[in-house]
Amino acid sequence: MWGCRFAKTPVDLVLHNAHVVCLDGAGTQAQAIAIHQGQIVAIGKEHQILNAYRGAQVHDLTGATVYPGLIDAHSHLLGYALNLAHTDLVGTSSWEEVLDRLRSDHANSNDPWVRGRGWDQNDWPNPAFPDRIDLDSLFPDRPVALQRIDGHAVLANRVALAQTGLLHSNGVPGGEILRREDGTPTGVLIDGAADSLLSRIPQPSAAQKTQALLLAQRNIVASGLTTVTDAGLDVEDIALLDSLHKTGDLQLRVVAMANPTEANFVAMSERGGWRTPRLVAESFKFYMDGALGSRGAALLEPYDDRPGHRGLLLQSIPEYEAQLERIHRDGFQAATHAIGDSAARIVLSAYENVLGGPNDRRWRIEHAQVIHPDDMGRFGPSSIVPSVQPTHATSDMYWAGQRLGRGRIRRAYAYADLLGQLGMLPLGTDFPVEDIDPRKTFLAAVSRQDAERYPQEGFHLDQALSPHQCMLGMTLWAALASRMEGEVGSIEVGKRADLVVVDRNWIQMADPHDVMSSEIQATYIDGVRVHVISQL
Numbered sequence: 042m043w044g045c046r047f048a049k050t051p052v053d054l055v056l057h058n059a060h061v062v063c064l065d066g067a068g069t070q071a072q073a074i075a076i077h078q079g080q081i082v083a084i085g086k087e088h089q090i091l092n093a094y095r096g097a098q099v100h101d102l103t104g105a106t107v108y109p110g111l112i113d114a115h116s117h118l119l120g121y122a123l124n125l126a127h128t129d130l131v132g133t134s135s136w137e138e139v140l141d142r143l144r145s146d147h148a149n150s151n152d153p154w155v156r157g158r159g160w161d162q163n164d165w166p167n168p169a170f171p172d173r174i175d176l177d178s179l180f181p182d183r184p185v186a187l188q189r190i191d192g193h194a195v196l197a198n199r200v201a202l203a204q205t206g207l208l209h210s211n212g213v214p215g216g217e218i219l220r221r222e223d224g225t226p227t228g229v230l231i232d233g234a235a236d237s238l239l240s241r242i243p244q245p246s247a248a249q250k251t252q253a254l255l256l257a258q259r260n261i262v263a264s265g266l267t268t269v270t271d272a273g274l275d276v277e278d279i280a281l282l283d284s285l286h287k288t289g290d291l292q293l294r295v296v297a298m299a300n301p302t303e304a305n306f307v308a309m310s311e312r313g314g315w316r317t318p319r320l321v322a323e324s325f326k327f328y329m330d331g332a333l334g335s336r337g338a339a340l341l342e343p344y345d346d347r348p349g350h351r352g353l354l355l356q357s358i359p360e361y362e363a364q365l366e367r368i369h370r371d372g373f374q375a376a377t378h379a380i381g382d383s384a385a386r387i388v389l390s391a392y393e394n395v396l397g398g399p400n401d402r403r404w405r406i407e408h409a410q411v412i413h414p415d416d417m418g419r420f421g422p423s424s425i426v427p428s429v430q431p432t433h434a435t436s437d438m439y440w441a442g443q444r445l446g447r448g449r450i451r452r453a454y455a456y457a458d459l460l461g462q463l464g465m466l467p468l469g470t471d472f473p474v475e476d477i478d479p480r481k482t483f484l485a486a487v488s489r490q491d492a493e494r495y496p497q498e499g500f501h502l503d504q505a506l507s508p509h510q511c512m513l514g515m516t517l518w519a520a521l522a523s524r525m526e527g528e529v530g531s532i533e534v535g536k537r538a539d540l541v542v543v544d545r546n547w548i549q550m551a552d553p554h555d556v557m558s559s560e561i562q563a564t565y566i567d568g569v570r571v572h573v574i575s576q577l
């Protein structure tokens with residue numbers, strides 16, 4: 042191409058002096074990228090790109106590694122955002138510490154409700170569920186609602202139970218009100234009962250949600266994520282995200298799954314969902330069961346640590362199948378929370394009935410934590426996508442064996458087996474259930490250890506993912522599971538310029554634990570730098 046060096050093509054941005062890992066499935070690597078109007082227009086060697094393109098901006102990445110912008114395939118954006126205003130109870134090592142954190146956050150606040158999230162009694166010296174007695178004396182006049190780490194249980198005080206009509210309730214369908222020996226509620230509400238209380242707390246305004254979302258966005262892009270999921274929103278909130286994209290306030294790309302309510306079915310069907318440059322809402326999120334920690338996950342055989350108890354189904358099966366038929370007609374995607382092997386079996390059967398064989402709908406089973414061996418082979422023939430969160434494995438490994446017993450724990454959190462079904466496995470965190478940090482996902486998936494290298498041999502290390510598989514799970518496979526692979530998920534010409542710049546190549550680290558000291562140096566969405574550390 043004689044003359045090229047005299048007539049460089051003008052573009053908005055050139056990134057160079059980098060180790061570009063394209064994660065395009067073909068193993069492509071490069072040193073420089075040319076970006077114009079938010080799109081990747083060329084990828085190549087340093088001199089190729091610098092000779093052919095003149096960037097209005099040129100960023101020297103000083104040898105750093107560039108990956109496609111990271112994608113969280115299962116998270117709760119709005120929940121995370123709103124939680125930033127709640128007392129963080131994650132990592133409390135005792136019930137007393139919960140009380141201390143509430144005291145310091147709420148002693149001088151005049152919020153009408155005291156809210157907290159993230160307690161986990163399995164981390165305390167006494168792993169029994171707490172009782173509201175201390176909350177009643179600490180907050181005798183204000184309602185208190187503290188969500189458990191998994192979101193499937195709430196601890197409420199007397200005022201909160203009274204205000205929501207649950208103090209003298211005989212029970213709530215699809216839920217449990219735990220009781221003391223004298224029959225009064227302990228304050229612990231499980232699944233349907235917890236939801237019933239939460240639904241009666243006054244909802245934040247659109248202005249409060251907006252403020253929370255913009256605060257959340259800062260943390261999210263700083264962790265290297267460019268696309269996140271909201272696994273369960275109402276259409277008003279999906280419309281709010283769309284309006285924030287239109288004003289330019291929200292740059293983060295979002296995959297929004299609608300809650301399966303009548304209003305949402307009607308609105309999504311009439312509108313055909315959303316597919317804008319930054320918002321895809323073409324799916325519904327269903328819940329088949331609860332969580333393992335609160336023994337709400339639906340198991341085929343009883344819990345090992347609660348004889349006769351098999352967990353809870355949260356949906357009537359005929360109603361669920363009718364809803365699946367309905368969204369299938371509109372071309373929408375289904376994503377169903379199924380943690381126990383009984384729930385997974387029901388969802389697989391329902392999906393098989395509606396999908397009728399191989400297809401390109403990308404219907405998903407969220408979490409897929411316990412799969413009966415007879416069911417493992419059922420994902421592939423109906424193109425059903427398992428969607429998993431590796432930090433769940435390393436958070437649950439301390440007690441999951443007590444719930445499941447020796448036999449079943451061996452086939453739980455079986456990421457390598459699940460990857461084998463379709464040859465792809467989208468990864469997420471379920472934030473705010475887990476931390477938003479993708480480095481923690483990488484560490485958990487690759488080492489199957491916690492940050493203290495426990496357990497030494499790894500938690501069923503045969504189910505670990507390789508570093509390369511893990512990066513694909515947080516990029517290309519997550520994009521595929523969200524039907525966005527045409528736009529994002531890999532560094533390829535024609536795709537959006539969503540990129541993350543890190544100081545080390547995670548794929549080549551000798552020790553996966555080194556990821557935790559690795560730095561997210563910059564993040565780009567549509568070729569715009571939305572996060573940068575001062576050193577770059």
Ligand SMILES: [Zn+2]
Nearest residue numbers: 115116272471
């Ligand atoms: Zn979730």
